Amino acid sequence: MIAHVRNGKIVALYGDSQHPLNKGALCAKGSSALQFEYDGDRILYPLIRVGERGEGKWRRVSWEEALDYVAKRLKEIERKYGPESIACHTGCECEESVYLDRRFWDAAGWPNFFNGWGLCYASQCVAQIYTFGSPLMEHTDTSDYWDKTKLFIIWDAKIPEGQPAYIGAVPRRILDGAKCIVIDPQLTPIATRADVWVPIRPNTDLAFALAMINTIINEELYDKKFVEKWTVGFDKLKEHVQKYTPEWAEKITDVPAETIKEVARMYATNKPAYICYGWCCHHTQYFQFARAYCTLMAITGNVEIYGGHMLSRVRSPVIDDGTLTFDSRLGLHNMRKIPEVAKQFPVLYEPFKTFTALAHGLMSLLRQGKIKALFVDAMNMPYRTPTYDKYIRAIDNVDFIVVFDVYMSEVAKYADVVLPSKTFLERDCPSLNLWHKHGILYMRQKTLDPPGECKSNIELFTLLAKKMGLDNRFPWKDEEELFNWLLEPAGVKFENLKNEGYVQVQERYPEKLYEKKGFATPSKKIEIYCSILEQMGADPLPTWHEELLIKPDEKYPYILSSYTPVRQHSWSLWKAVRDLEEILEQDHAYIPEEIAKEKGIKTGDSVLIETKHGTARYKAVVRKYMHPKTILVSRGNFEQAKIIDVHEPIDPVTSFIAERGITCNIRRYS
Amino acid sequence: MATHVMVIDLWRCLGSGSCYATCQSLKNNPPKIGLIKVGPYETSKGKAMIRFLHYPIGSCNECAYCMEMFQREGTTPCVINCPQKAISILKLEDLPKLLAGKKSGDGLYIQIFK
Numbered sequence: 001m002i003a004h005v006r007n008g009k010i011v012a013l014y015g016d017s018q019h020p021l022n023k024g025a026l027c028a029k030g031s032s033a034l035q036f037e038y039d040g041d042r043i044l045y046p047l048i049r050v051g052e053r054g055e056g057k058w059r060r061v062s063w064e065e066a067l068d069y070v071a072k073r074l075k076e077i078e079r080k081y082g083p084e085s086i087a088c089h090t091g092c093e094c095e096e097s098v099y100l101d102r103r104f105w106d107a108a109g110w111p112n113f114f115n116g117w118g119l120c121y122a123s124q125c126v127a128q129i130y131t132f133g134s135p136l137m138e139h140t141d142t143s144d145y146w147d148k149t150k151l152f153i154i155w156d157a158k159i160p161e162g163q164p165a166y167i168g169a170v171p172r173r174i175l176d177g178a179k180c181i182v183i184d185p186q187l188t189p190i191a192t193r194a195d196v197w198v199p200i201r202p203n204t205d206l207a208f209a210l211a212m213i214n215t216i217i218n219e220e221l222y223d224k225k226f227v228e229k230w231t232v233g234f235d236k237l238k239e240h241v242q243k244y245t246p247e248w249a250e251k252i253t254d255v256p257a258e259t260i261k262e263v264a265r266m267y268a269t270n271k272p273a274y275i276c277y278g279w280c281c282h283h284t285q286y287f288q289f290a291r292a293y294c295t296l297m298a299i300t301g302n303v304e305i306y307g308g309h310m311l312s313r314v315r316s317p318v319i320d321d322g323t324l325t326f327d328s329r330l331g332l333h334n335m336r337k338i339p340e341v342a343k344q345f346p347v348l349y350e351p352f353k354t355f356t357a358l359a360h361g362l363m364s365l366l367r368q369g370k371i372k373a374l375f376v377d378a379m380n381m382p383y384r385t386p387t388y389d390k391y392i393r394a395i396d397n398v399d400f401i402v403v404f405d406v407y408m409s410e411v412a413k414y415a416d417v418v419l420p421s422k423t424f425l426e427r428d429c430p431s432l433n434l435w436h437k438h439g440i441l442y443m444r445q446k447t448l449d450p451p452g453e454c455k456s457n458i459e460l461f462t463l464l465a466k467k468m469g470l471d472n473r474f475p476w477k478d479e480e481e482l483f484n485w486l487l488e489p490a491g492v493k494f495e496n497l498k499n500e501g502y503v504q505v506q507e508r509y510p511e512k513l514y515e516k517k518g519f520a521t522p523s524k525k526i527e528i529y530c531s532i533l534e535q536m537g538a539d540p541l542p543t544w545h546e547e548l549l550i551k552p553d554e555k556y557p558y559i560l561s562s563y564t565p566v567r568q569h570s571w572s573l574w575k576a577v578r579d580l581e582e583i584l585e586q587d588h589a590y591i592p593e594e595i596a597k598e599k600g601i602k603t604g605d606s607v608l609i610e611t612k613h614g615t616a617r618y619k620a621v622v623r624k625y626m627h628p629k630t631i632l633v634s635r636g637n638f639e640q641a642k643i644i645d646v647h648e649p650i651d652p653v654t655s656f657i658a659e660r661g662i663t664c665n666i667r668r669y670s
Numbered sequence: 671m672a673t674h675v676m677v678i679d680l681w682r683c684l685g686s687g688s689c690y691a692t693c694q695s696l697k698n699n700p701p702k703i704g705l706i707k708v709g710p711y712e713t714s715k716g717k718a719m720i721r722f723l724h725y726p727i728g729s730c731n732e733c734a735y736c737m738e739m740f741q742r743e744g745t746t747p748c749v750i751n752c753p754q755k756a757i758s759i760l761k762l763e764d765l766p767k768l769l770a771g772k773k774s775g776d777g778l779y780i781q782i783f784k
């Protein structure tokens with residue numbers, strides 16, 4: 001990204017066409033960065049609440065006074081209620097924030113650390129680890145290898161519409177002749193360019209995938225040599241999937257058996273093939289679905305080949321091949337205490353052990369009044385998750401709330417202390433992990449001086465560590481010293497990286513690394529039949545559970561599903577960019593013609609959508625090409641918050657919220 | 671007198687909203703390129719289609735920064751940012767050459783760019 005600065009103010013921001021990864025392309029969010037910087041209601045100084053919660057009355061204080069107060073209150077609460085009573089909820093835990101929140105919580109001995117992964121990707125990431133021993137390299141990080149891909153399956157994913165900057169390569173490849181199958185309840189823009197569009201019933205993707213496996217095995221389209229040499233449990237799988245015929249799946253998915261067979265044949269006979277699965281694991285059986293798509297990749301041999309799926313081996317909790325990852329440099333793989341709430345969902349927690357991706361768990365603790373101090377780092381949970389009223393009611397149980405954010409978010413309004421954060425344009429932002437950056441270390445240089453007294457999270461936690469007596473884990477005198485320590489194994493100096501912008505320190509990942517190292521599983525092979533899951537009491541093979549399919553009834557005769565808006569989804573921090581809100585069309589409900597006709601609804605009408613959790617108002621958009629019994633609403637907004645709950649239904653394996661494929665009713669509102 | 675045209679290839683465009691957001695963010699004098707989603711509908715090939723139609727509210731020459739950048743570098747922020755590389759700016763005299771290779775329905779949006 002290039003920023004043009006005049007008289008201390010950015011006048012234009014646009015992509016850097018010389019950038020090795022995005023080649024200058026920016027998504028709508030990146031293109032809105034100027035508004036992000038200047039349009040919102042910035043928090044400029046540390047504030048301590050003087051009125052009632054939510055009343056908006058504050059006293060401006062110095063950082064010294066604010067942090068003294070925070071340290072004093074946290075120590076008091078720990079003494080009175082114990083270490084489990086203090087929770088962190090962070091929305092920006094990433095390499096750019098150097099994971100210091102987590103390091104701080106570990107240093108303090110407080111186990112309840114929650115990040116945004118509980119609403120995102122973790123559920124399928126652990127399924128990948130159980131199967132391959134390592135997570136798959138993310139789509140954004142494999143686009144360099146797609147020049148060889150012959151077929152893409154875009155599966156319930158707004159790709160590339162969702163992340164166009166990096167994975168715009170998909171439509172470009174399709175225009176160049178790659179085949180494309182889109183499995184999605186609605187006709188997405190990319191589906192209009194696809195060879196096959198499958199309007200599947202939401203929350204039945206597992207049934208579809210199992211029927212694909214059935215077809216590929218029974219028609220002997222699988223990669224026999226690869227399966228024999230590099231997988232475990234194929235014979236058990238073959239027997240297991242016999243009941244999952246395409247005809248069986250047709251009744252569940254509303255997709256004709258012949259279409260399922262056609263998709264299976266296309267996938268198995270066009271190698272390398274790539275499955276673009278969605279980021280959001282919001283089904284009641286998403287973990288099982290992820291195990292099923294991993295099985296599809298395995299039996300067709302689409303693993304660790306260019307154009308197929310590469311593995312993020314350095315991210316594996318089992319194998320660390322010595323490549324620079326600063327999770328390990330910061331000691332984040334060895335958190336000292338396991339949170340009690342994680343023990344309820346060991347399948348989710350065990351593979352990483354280092355983070356708690358449990359939105360459900362945090363809400364449980366808040367509702368039970370077990371959290372007495374809550375530190376929120378750039379996470380506006382009422383916006384990000386379907387829980388607005390419930391969350392606000394739940395945090396009323398918390399004695400002490402600290403919010404560190406750029407803007408006065410909904411949560412910040414309820415805080416006891418508010419601390420002002422720098423934006424990414426106001427600090428140096430390193431991106432140091434190599435596992436998904438094509439071997440490139442890069443640095444986003446500071447462009448502006450921060451307004452008021454804003455600080456970075458590195459500055460905040462280093463200062464707070466001193467107040468709390470934890471400075472032995474935060475010994476750096478400034479950010480430069482910290483970055484130099486982190487960069488040391490790569491032989492790169494912070495100053496050089498800052499001047500150069502980026503440094504290539506590692507070559508492309510090699511294909512078929514398994515031939516040298518095996519896979520990072522106990523058997524050193526791909527575990528189609530997973531013994532670790534069996535030991536945990538979970539299904540060792542991907543298995544359909546009919547009781548988890550939510551069926552329409554008289555009161556709620558339609559299926560409600562959410563989708564990530566066509567444009568780049570907007571994290572809660574970006575809520576301040578009002579134009580982006582407009583682009584996201586978050587007040588729209590997409591309604592198939594069949595339901596619209598039945599209910600007398602026309603495009604532009606106000607409609608009320610009702611679920612067992614509540615009622616929300618939307619603007620109707622009637623569409624022809626959709627699954628005929630499904631209504632779609634955008635995820636991550638206050639209206640959706642009224643009709644979905646984090647507690648029910650959930651995926652019982654991982655506790656992930658199932659906001660796709662629940663049931664609802666709809667009527668015109670006048 | 672117009673000397674250049676902005677051409678958007680609507681077959682490539684997937685409606686990322688990047689050009690729209692870019693324009694909106696350049697505060698000098700927002701160019702206000704609108705983006706409307708049309709479809710899906712049947713095409714002559716029988717496929718369902720969604721097209722993103724760009725329409726001008728005012729013209730795309732209002733933004734001082736874009737003009738300045740175009741003079742300097744021959745491109746504009748929205749051209750660079752577009753993830754599908756669907757936008758290009760041509761000299762007006764080159765437009766007939768481009769159109770000669772196209773058929774009706776190929777989906778080009780053309781905007782005079784002074």
